Amino acid sequence: MRNEPLGSKILSGLTVKSLLTEYPNSFQVLDWEGHFISVTDRFARFLEFEPKELVGQSILKFTQEDDKENTENTFNSLGENPNIVNFENRLVTKSKEEVWIIWLLIPLRESKIILGFDRDVTIQKDISFEFLLQQQKYKSIFDNLPMGIAITDEKGKIIETNKTARTYFDIQDGELLNRTLNIRKYTLIQPNGTKIYPRKSSLMRALRHKEVIRNLEIGMIKEDKITWFDILATPIPIENFGLAVAFLDITQRRHAEEKIAYMAFFDQLTNLPNRNSLIDKLFPIFEEARRHGNLVGILAIDLDNFKIINDSRGHDFGDKIIKLVAYRIRESIRVYDLISRQGGDEFNVVLPDLSNERDAAVISEAILDAMTHPFIIDGERIFVNISIGIALYPTDGKDTNTLLKNADSALNLAKSQGKNCYVFFTEELQTVVAERLEIENRMRIAIIENQFTLMYQPKIDLYTKKPVGVEALIRWRHPERGLISPNVFIPISEETGMILAIGEWVIKSAIKTMREWKDSGIKEITMAVNISTKQFKHERLISTIAENLKLFKVDPHDLEVELTESSVMENADAAVRTMQEIRKLGAKIAIDDFGTGYSSLGYLKKLPISSLKIDRSFVSEITTDKDSKTIIHAVSNLAHNLGLSVVAEGAETEEQVQLLAESGVDQIQGFYFARPMTSEDCLHFLKTELGISD
Numbered sequence: 001m002r003n004e005p006l007g008s009k010i011l012s013g014l015t016v017k018s019l020l021t022e023y024p025n026s027f028q029v030l031d032w033e034g035h036f037i038s039v040t041d042r043f044a045r046f047l048e049f050e051p052k053e054l055v056g057q058s059i060l061k062f063t064q065e066d067d068k069e070n071t072e073n074t075f076n077s078l079g080e081n082p083n084i085v086n087f088e089n090r091l092v093t094k095s096k097e098e099v100w101i102i103w104l105l106i107p108l109r110e111s112k113i114i115l116g117f118d119r120d121v122t123i124q125k126d127i128s129f130e131f132l133l134q135q136q137k138y139k140s141i142f143d144n145l146p147m148g149i150a151i152t153d154e155k156g157k158i159i160e161t162n163k164t165a166r167t168y169f170d171i172q173d174g175e176l177l178n179r180t181l182n183i184r185k186y187t188l189i190q191p192n193g194t195k196i197y198p199r200k201s202s203l204m205r206a207l208r209h210k211e212v213i214r215n216l217e218i219g220m221i222k223e224d225k226i227t228w229f230d231i232l233a234t235p236i237p238i239e240n241f242g243l244a245v246a247f248l249d250i251t252q253r254r255h256a257e258e259k260i261a262y263m264a265f266f267d268q269l270t271n272l273p274n275r276n277s278l279i280d281k282l283f284p285i286f287e288e289a290r291r292h293g294n295l296v297g298i299l300a301i302d303l304d305n306f307k308i309i310n311d312s313r314g315h316d317f318g319d320k321i322i323k324l325v326a327y328r329i330r331e332s333i334r335v336y337d338l339i340s341r342q343g344g345d346e347f348n349v350v351l352p353d354l355s356n357e358r359d360a361a362v363i364s365e366a367i368l369d370a371m372t373h374p375f376i377i378d379g380e381r382i383f384v385n386i387s388i389g390i391a392l393y394p395t396d397g398k399d400t401n402t403l404l405k406n407a408d409s410a411l412n413l414a415k416s417q418g419k420n421c422y423v424f425f426t427e428e429l430q431t432v433v434a435e436r437l438e439i440e441n442r443m444r445i446a447i448i449e450n451q452f453t454l455m456y457q458p459k460i461d462l463y464t465k466k467p468v469g470v471e472a473l474i475r476w477r478h479p480e481r482g483l484i485s486p487n488v489f490i491p492i493s494e495e496t497g498m499i500l501a502i503g504e505w506v507i508k509s510a511i512k513t514m515r516e517w518k519d520s521g522i523k524e525i526t527m528a529v530n531i532s533t534k535q536f537k538h539e540r541l542i543s544t545i546a547e548n549l550k551l552f553k554v555d556p557h558d559l560e561v562e563l564t565e566s567s568v569m570e571n572a573d574a575a576v577r578t579m580q581e582i583r584k585l586g587a588k589i590a591i592d593d594f595g596t597g598y599s600s601l602g603y604l605k606k607l608p609i610s611s612l613k614i615d616r617s618f619v620s621e622i623t624t625d626k627d628s629k630t631i632i633h634a635v636s637n638l639a640h641n642l643g644l645s646v647v648a649e650g651a652e653t654e655e656q657v658q659l660l661a662e663s664g665v666d667q668i669q670g671f672y673f674a675r676p677m678t679s680e681d682c683l684h685f686l687k688t689e690l691g692i693s694d
């Protein structure tokens with residue numbers, strides 16, 4: 001009997017008691033409403049209860065809340081239609097854990113009981129749930145990747161896409177695709193702009209040969225716009241699958257790269273080629289000229305006094321001028337000449353196929369002539385002059401750098417000769433350039449090795465004939481070349497920026513000398529120091545003066561700062577503010593080289609100055625040029641009316657001194673009274689003239 005199927009025994013009418021005796025761990029017995037009549041030890045242990053704790057209790061008491069309704073309905077239906085049924089529910093153990101049970105319920109009509117065969121499927125359910133969860137997670141990740149993904153079969157038909165790909169290629173959610181890698185809705189192109197034909201595409205080749213593709217750039221033309229993709233394709237090693245293709249939108253990156261490439265070779269303001277672009281084009285031009293025996297002209301062009309316009313009118317106004325100048329230059333040259341902007345107000349023009357120097361001169365004259373007409377900007381007429389330096393291939397150089405450098409050298413010479421002209425590079429100019437470079441290099445060593453020194457030239461009061469001040473004059477004692485004139489090295493130091501370090505050294509050394517003289521008995525003498533244009537604009541000027549006056553305990557009223565007329569008027573409003581800061585320290589201010597610049601008399605009365613120094617060019621001609629005497633006389637009257645003293649530089653003869661006195665000059669600084677001297681010699685001179693004993 002033990003070998004007979006359980007169902008056969010039940011159907012043959014075995015009593016429940018005999019079944020329980022024969023199959024003690026096989027099933028639970030429930031009544032028609034779902035109350036446990038009998039439970040197995042195994043089942044009770046599974047739910048972590050004692051059998052007696054389950055017997056008499058409804059199965060609903062141990063059923064998870066969400067499954068109670070379904071469980072109750074199942075038992076109700078058994079009462080109405082007692083057939084064998086399968087169903088699932090979740091039971092809750094004594095420790096509140098959920099377990100999944102699959103029930104086989106066999107109702108016994110005569111006994112009004114139900115045999116419930118249970119099977120624990122919790123592990124299977126957990127696995128199934130985890131699988132479903134992972135499937136949903138990976139589906140979500142797949143669908144929301146920031147790149148398009150397309151999956152193909154082995155023939156290249158697209159069988160699945162993610163949300164990003166559907167957006168790229170206008171595929172509706174749920175749309176059945178009838179596309180392969182060979183059938184496209186939009187035209188595809190290569191980075192060079194050529195169309196990609198389907199059967200020749202890299203993707204089809206990768207599909208056939210099961211190859212991996214990386215860094216493939218493809219453009220898709222859609223609504224007259226190009227979307228650029230970086231494509232990665234890899235074979236799927238599963239039967240009936242083909243490729244997994246990823247599309248990353250790199251349109252913004254492409255645009256940025258194109259912009260960077262444009263910026264690398266074109267000027268943003270004028271849209272002209274820049275220096276890099278020009279250099280790239282020069283070599284083949286030189287080669288062509290060499291084969292045909294022609295010349296190539298290199299023009300270096302710079303606007304005259306553009307910085308003054310830019311500072312006074314603003315950069316927007318300056319940019320408008322630059323664009324108009326670029327247009328006029330382009331209109332003045334031949335169609336095959338090249339123009340480029342180097343930055344700021346600098347341009348280069350390349351003139352291929354010249355027969356001789358005259359051809360370059362003719363074009364340069366045409367450019368200069370184009371600038372004689374005023375520019376109309378914001379309803380205002382503006383005149384702009386330019387200077388041009390010219391170098392020729394191959395006479396002035398056979399490589400790009402040499403020719404551009406020599407053209408710049410010629411440009412500097414044009415500016416020094418009065419501007420608004422053109423100048424050719426020459427051998428003599430090359431010598432000047434080489435010497436300038438040597439001086440620049442030597443100056444850097446001179447600063448380190450303290451080769452600079454100060455000389456002092458007294459200022460003599462014309463009425464008392466006594467010294468009232470001195471001017472500190474920098475000199476360079478070169479160990480090999482001897483004394484080098486400031487006229488040689490000061491302009492170079494201005495251009496290179498070394499003037500700032502030199503200027504600070506001059507201020508410190510002059511104030512230190514004044515302290516030493518004060519300690520030696522010199523009381524009523526002022527010390528004048530020259531301040532360069534760059535130093536005058538530098539933020540450290542005021543603090544440098546203040547720190548050294550404090551360091552050497554010198555009365556600020558004994559210091560006089562000399563500024564050139566041109567440096568003050570370059571940006572008059574800013575200059576006045578800086579000068580007021582100097583006056584707040586207690587120092588005096590003098591305008592040096594007065595009469596050589598372009599100062600406004602209206603501004604002159606606003607300047608917080610104490611004296612004017614008449615330039616030596618007027619003094620040297622006072623005995624031979626009536627106009628010079630008239631100018632000096634007029635300047636003296638003007639200065640005295642403004643409460644200023646007048647100093648004349650460069651007096652060398654008794655006749656000059658006499659005429660200067662008649663013209664109202666207060667003080668004289670010149671060889672007639674004293675040449676520049678060392679600190680020791682000047683101290684001895686001052687003591688002698690002032691009657692101070694050692």
